[in-house]
Structure formats: C-alpha cells, structure tokens
Amino acid sequence: MNLMETHTEIIKSTAIEYAVMNEISQRRSKRAYAPTPVSNEIINSLFEAARWAPSSMNEQPWVYLYATPDQPELREKIIQALNDSNKIWAKQAPLLIVSLARKTLLRNGVINGSARYDVGGANALLSLQATREGLNVHQMGGYNRQVLIDNLNIPDSHEPLVVMAIGYPGDLESLPENLRQREIAPRERFRQEFFVRNESF
Ligand SMILES: Cc1cc2nc3c(=O)[nH]c(=O)nc-3n(C[C@H](O)[C@H](O)[C@H](O)COP(=O)(O)O)c2cc1C
Secondary structure, eight states, rough: OOGSSSSSGGGGSOOOOOOOHHHHHHHHOOOOBBBOOOHHHHHHHHHHHHOOOOOOGOOOOOEEEOTTTTOOHHHHHHHTBBBBBHHHTTTTTTEEEEEEEOOBTTTOOOOOOTTTHHHHHHHHHHHHHHHHTOOEEEEOOOOOOOHHHHHHHHHHOEEEEEEEEEBBBBHHHHHHHHHHHHHOOOEEEEEEEHHHOOOOO
C-alpha cells in the first residue's frame, strides 16, 4: 500500500490502541476552566518538568513568562494578544504561560537550529507533568505575534512559540454551545500505519 495515497479518513481512529502512560491517555486540550488557582509549588513543578527536558547540546533554549490571577495587568497583556477565538475561553484559565525560544547558542551566538524543537519537547514534558497534577494545558499558536512581543517586551533574541492556558477542568456550561460540542467530541488520530514504517521511505 502506498501510504501517502491513502485517504486519511479511513486510517484515523479514536481508540488508544496500545498501552501508554496515564498522563498521555488523559491529556486533552480542554477549554473549560475552574477558577481554582494553581499553587506556586505546582507552577514550579511544571517548570521543573520542562527544565529536565533534553535539548541539543544541552543548550536549554526555553524561556517562560507566566501570569497568575494575582497579576491582572500582566495577564491582560497576554490575553490581549490572543485571537478572539482563543480569548473567549482562554481568559478563564488561571495560569497563562508564554513559551519562548532563545534563537542563538549561548556558547557562540550562532543560530540554534534546534531551538524550536527543544522548546516543543520541554512543553510536552510540562504538559504531562500538568496532567499528572490534574491540570489541563491548552497550547495556542493563535495569537498576534507583534502584539505579544510589544506587550511583553520580548527582545529580538527570543521567539515566542505557543501560549499555554492552564488550570483545573471546569464546568462545560461555562462555554458557548459550539465549544461545548468540541469539548465532548471524541478525539481522533491517524493510526500508526499512516506515520510509522519499518522500511525505508
Ligand atoms: C503548536 C500548537 C498550536 C495550537 N494552537 C491552538 C489554538 O490557537 N487554538 C486552539 O483552540 N487550539 C490550539 N492547539 C490545540 C490543538 O488544536 C490540539 O492539541 C489538537 O486538536 C489535538 O487535541 P488534543 O490536544 O486534545 O489531543 C494548538 C496546539 C499546538 C501544539
């Protein structure tokens, strides 16, 4: 079978087909948040998970800016940058984290071609740690980059990647109908046969 010619719909499924860690099966990008704040200790655990991610040459190119409900002005600076479709639900999340990549290597100032990859890996570990804590993480690329850069004084040496809305799962009734439906819809993924090969490409 030529995988690339296969119609994608027929090789998606909603089932977790092989055993994975609970944190992987339970993670989901939800949109309804409870107002319960995330404690400083747990916030530190999330960043500790990111801290121990692998990175090219151990450069650790991740930088995080975050805002809690105690910092309404800082939160507003992040929320203001979000696309309206994200703002509507993400503004309810008690913890907002902006992930950035340091563009160049600390050792010699050369462009770090792995920076985005490494920040993605760190964000993945942060997300799994959050899931273990019973938190929901919803990553967003839907924001106005220039507004975020201006509002947070992000220097040219750093590139904003995803913004994360984090909090404990909340009441579905708090969401508009269209988002409520998305929240309860089964998730689906390509089956392994679409992206895994035990042969040359
Ligand atoms: C880089 C990136 C950008 C994303 N941007 C948005 C976004 O702007 N708005 C949104 O609602 N979800 C966004 N998502 C969430 C994805 O839509 C979600 O992860 C995907 O549909 C799979 O669902 P799941 O995370 O619940 O498994 C983003 C995810 C990633 C990794």
